[in-house]
Amino acid sequence: MTTYRAIRGMVDILPEETPLWQSMETAALEVLSSYGYSEMRLPIIESTDLFARSIGEVTDIVEKEMYTFADRNDDSMTLRPEGTAGCVRAVVQHNLAVTPQRLWYMGPMFRYERPQKGRQRQFHQLGVEAFGVATPDQDAELIAICRQLWRRLGVDDALQLEINNIGSADDRARYRDALVAYLSQHRNQLDADSQRRLESNPLRILDSKSPDTQAVLDGAPGLQDYLDDTTQSEFQVLLGYLDALGVRYVLNPRLVRGLDYYNKTVFEWTTEHLGAQSTVCGGGRYDSLVETFGGKATPAAGFAVGLERLTLLMQALDITVSTPADLYVITADENAYQHSLPRLDALRRQFPDIDIVQHLGGGSFKSQFKRADKSGAAWALVYGEAEVAAGQVTLKPLRAEAEQQTIPDAELEAFLAGYLATAQSA
């Protein structure tokens, strides 16, 4: 008999973890709604060309990490490695860029990389994209949203904002020439990857982890010196907004990011709790992407949150979310079970917020109580032979040291209403 495993890098999210995911998703929905952002639901597959053009032909993602295949019509398709390209495509296609647009989406992304902690081949991102606003108040709003989300989830203290200004495409082209000119003189002091990038993607050499390369970079020209005055002053305005918000940040002049479409502001939220995969959220401005895709020139900015990494961080901080039942229903025999059915049906309709789990499969009271205990339920609701005969039920507290009580069945509604009230105030 063959046994199957999930294929490499594809991870099952099991019931034990889903409460954490749900709490994260709920927090995201509420925070984004509170800032006036609307949800988009986008295809997972787009034409290969869309990603190559937006992310950049010589980026790692496009060169070696995409899940690309020919469909039955022999067109080249790709499982999305990130969300911005598809979102911008949809915005252009449906003419959504005409007014200020605040959007978000959540879902799986695919990159063919070697898996390790915090890095999977299928992973999930929350993407937030805003169109039509060129001024730094937009950048500030996006960062404020991040921080609000971190606070909601209890990870605020564990994340650090790194931010940089990488200027316009023209600025970077001029800087690139100067950087290449400088680094070429020290070519043999660079690590192998960086030597290769000298031709392909020189800016990425900036955040090389090689100490030798970093030593060479200490004497390199700085990108900041190649940015025009407007860009520089806009960035200062943004930093002022962050100060006003009380968002602490670290200026990182070597933060460049690996996707070609970014310009001006780029930022990352990083943590020390996740080892090498330390970036939980990354984003920035991409003012020319809409035009690249054939839309009217529209400034834009956004960010993406790695949801697996966020859950990993929450787990590292011992943030737990569990959803035990409120009531576990125990019945003595077939007659009691049948007696309980219409009652539970009515209670569930009247109290949709109360979780009522019924014991299935029979068994002794003892084994049913064991199950009740393990379920984590707050109360056991017992329909025994005597209770059914007398029109009563027994309620036994499973989490508190208190006596069980037997009450008329008809008083259950009142009991549950009281239970709800105390649960909500607690």
Added chain:
RNA sequence: GUGGCUGUAGCUCACCAGGUAGAGCACCGGAUUGUGGCUCCGGAGGUAGCGGGUUCGAGACCCGUCAGCCACCCCA
């Protein structure tokens, strides 16, 4: 894609000059024929990731493969 480490019961791990496996926790049952959590007793569960090789004999050694982890790389 590169390098290193690991792979024994559901989980965490052990044993062993190479002689076909054991503990704790979890699970099931009983002590308690209407009551969980504590305790005690009992039980079930593994062809030692998979395939091949060396050997009289391998979970232990070798090779391959798959998977996980760590680092590089990269990013979420």
